[in-house]
Amino acid sequence: MSEKVKFGRSKVFFDTFHRRPGPIKKNMHYCPGCGHGILHKLIAEAIEYHGIQEDTNLIAPVGCAVFAYYYFNVGSISVPHGRAPAVATGVSRAKPESFVISYQGDGDLAAIGFNEFLQAANRGEKMTVFFVNNSNYGMTGGQMAPTTLPGQKTTTSPYGRNPETEGYPTPVCEIVNALTAPVYIERVALTTPGRVANAKKAVYKAIQNLKERKGFSLVEVVAPCPVNLKMSADQVNEFIEKQMLNYFPLGCLRDKTADMEPGKLPAPVIRDEESVRKILFPVRSENGVAADFRNSSAVFDQELRVKIGGFGGQGVLSLGVMLANMARLRNFNVSWMPSYGPEQRGGSACCAVTVSRNTIPSPIIDRGGNLLIAMTQAALDKYLPELRDDGVLIYDHTAVKLPQLPETMQTYGIDALAIADEKLGSSKFANSVLLGVLAAVLAKNGMNEADKADFDKAFAEAVEEKFGKKPGAVEANIKAYEAGKAAL
Numbered sequence: 057m058s059e060k061v062k063f064g065r066s067k068v069f070f071d072t073f074h075r076r077p078g079p080i081k082k083n084m085h086y087c088p089g090c091g092h093g094i095l096h097k098l099i100a101e102a103i104e105y106h107g108i109q110e111d112t113n114l115i116a117p118v119g120c121a122v123f124a125y126y127y128f129n130v131g132s133i134s135v136p137h138g139r140a141p142a143v144a145t146g147v148s149r150a151k152p153e154s155f156v157i158s159y160q161g162d163g164d165l166a167a168i169g170f171n172e173f174l175q176a177a178n179r180g181e182k183m184t185v186f187f188v189n190n191s192n193y194g195m196t197g198g199q200m201a202p203t204t205l206p207g208q209k210t211t212t213s214p215y216g217r218n219p220e221t222e223g224y225p226t227p228v229c230e231i232v233n234a235l236t237a238p239v240y241i242e243r244v245a246l247t248t249p250g251r252v253a254n255a256k257k258a259v260y261k262a263i264q265n266l267k268e269r270k271g272f273s274l275v276e277v278v279a280p281c282p283v284n285l286k287m288s289a290d291q292v293n294e295f296i297e298k299q300m301l302n303y304f305p306l307g308c309l310r311d312k313t314a315d316m317e318p319g320k321l322p323a324p325v326i327r328d329e330e331s332v333r334k335i336l337f338p339v340r341s342e343n344g345v346a347a348d349f350r351n352s353s354a355v356f357d358q359e360l361r362v363k364i365g366g367f368g369g370q371g372v373l374s375l376g377v378m379l380a381n382m383a384r385l386r387n388f389n390v391s392w393m394p395s396y397g398p399e400q401r402g403g404s405a406c407c408a409v410t411v412s413r414n415t416i417p418s419p420i421i422d423r424g425g426n427l428l429i430a431m432t433q434a435a436l437d438k439y440l441p442e443l444r445d446d447g448v449l450i451y452d453h454t455a456v457k458l459p460q461l462p463e464t465m466q467t468y469g470i471d472a473l474a475i476a477d478e479k480l481g482s483s484k485f486a487n488s489v490l491l492g493v494l495a496a497v498l499a500k501n502g503m504n505e506a507d508k509a510d511f512d513k514a515f516a517e518a519v520e521e522k523f524g525k526k527p528g529a530v531e532a533n534i535k536a537y538e539a540g541k542a543a544l
């Protein structure tokens with residue numbers, strides 16, 4: 057390994073680093089003095105040295121670690137908090153040619169993701185984990201982490217961590233050292249040039265293990281987070297040297313790599329998409345549609361992109377769920393994305409439903425919708441711009457005043473709440489009324505007789521699935537649905 061200090065930028069980094077967007081234009085993603093930058097450099101140089109850039113996948117979860125993808129020119133995947141070892145396992149199993157790195161903070165690895173991390177270590181996954189221990193949750197402003205020291209003040213331990221109530225710092229390397237499978241475990245720090253040189257050796261070794269598929273390697277890096285610890289660069293180094301290293305002693309806890317034969321990742325059992333699809337969706341036929349689905353009507357050929365908006369309490373979100381479930385029961389691909397928040401306090405409510413024979417790339421509908429159900433003026437004003445000019449608008453005509461609309465747009469004014477009240481004695485059935493209206497709209501748009509019957513059947517099945525255990529609820533919803541069909 058090259059012991060020379062390398063100046064300049066590793067080829068494994070992007071040619072240009074972009075500054076962080078926002079008002080302070082000179083900021084990069086990491087704060088001045090942050091340990092992530094030093095570790096990034098060591099990892100990039102090690103990947104370059106071992107010549108594995110092409111096939112490296114770096115998995116970085118939520119936390120300051122996630123910024124890695126702004127810097128490393130490798131296959132990057134950013135994942136939810138704590139999930140990096142699980143995703144890394146998936147990637148390494150599905151792509152045996154890849155070299156998988158999991159790059160995680162202490163909040164991430166030792167708190168929310170501890171189980172996944174330990175399971176991956178225990179399975180001896182052929183991956184390398186870099187674990188940045190900076191004794192706090194950096195990204196969110198310095199809360200207590202599993203690695204916070206006794207007496208250490210953080211925003212959530214303002215009087216200092218009290219071991220009696222908050223426990224002791226989690227010794228991650230020592231815990232992993234109790235497992236049989238891992239091949240290499242080392243803890244390093246970044247406080248002095250000598251320590252950085254040792255860290256470099258450990259990083260190179262862990263990347264070499266990865267390249268040679270020797271097994272699970274862990275490098276814990278005790279790193280500075282000066283901003284959240286409210287310390288200067290010198291002070292934070294002193295804090296690490298004099299305090300953190302007492303709890304996290306440096307050194308190599310295990311190195312079995314010399315005894316390990318270079319291995320191969322097991323070839324995945326399933327590699328072609330078609331057989332995966334058949335296993336996951338056994339009822340689907342070749343073209344992705346269930347064999348028993350008779351939806352020959354052209355109206356089902358296009359992707360249905362629906363936005364439903366109204367007030368919390370109008371059944372907006374469950375209308376979307378019902379529609380998504382109806383499509384799911386017929387083996388369409390579906391997505392349902394609610395907009396939570398103020399609606400729980402009686403404000404606006406919205407959801408987006410996409411129904412498609414094809415893969416749905418994103419559940420977001422912010423343009424190109426072909427159906428809008430607007431129960432309030434605010435919902436109409438907000439979501440009308442997203443509706444295509446030849447789309448369908450179903451609206452509550454007592455609550456909504458229509459603006460000038462393109463002639464190609466179909467509009468159907470309906471007072472679903474009043475119909476539900478009148479026919480069923482409760483406005484809570486308005487969503488089933490609206491699904492009945494939708495059935496009628498689809499019928500007007502060329503749904504053939506067989507598909508009309510099947511739409512009714514899918515509704516009945518979805519209602520049974522949702523309300524089957526509630527006495528009378530299935531019948532009431534079907535009555536509401538029929539009332540909606542008759543209302544047009």
Ligand SMILES: Cc1ncc(C[n+]2csc(CCOP(=O)(O)OP(=O)(O)O)c2C)c(N)n1
Pocket residue numbers: 118119120121136137160161162163164165188190192193194195196201
């Ligand atoms: C599921 C989930 N829970 C909580 C959060 C909030 N969150 C974002 S970053 C973070 C802490 C990250 O700390 P750490 O892993 O130590 O990384 P650092 O930022 O210090 O590098 C938390 C709790 C989130 N984004 N997702």
Ligand code: SF4
Pocket residue numbers: 085086087089090091092120190194195280281282283284
């Ligand atoms: S908050 Fe801490 S860990 Fe995050 S970038 Fe800043 S110094 Fe680094």
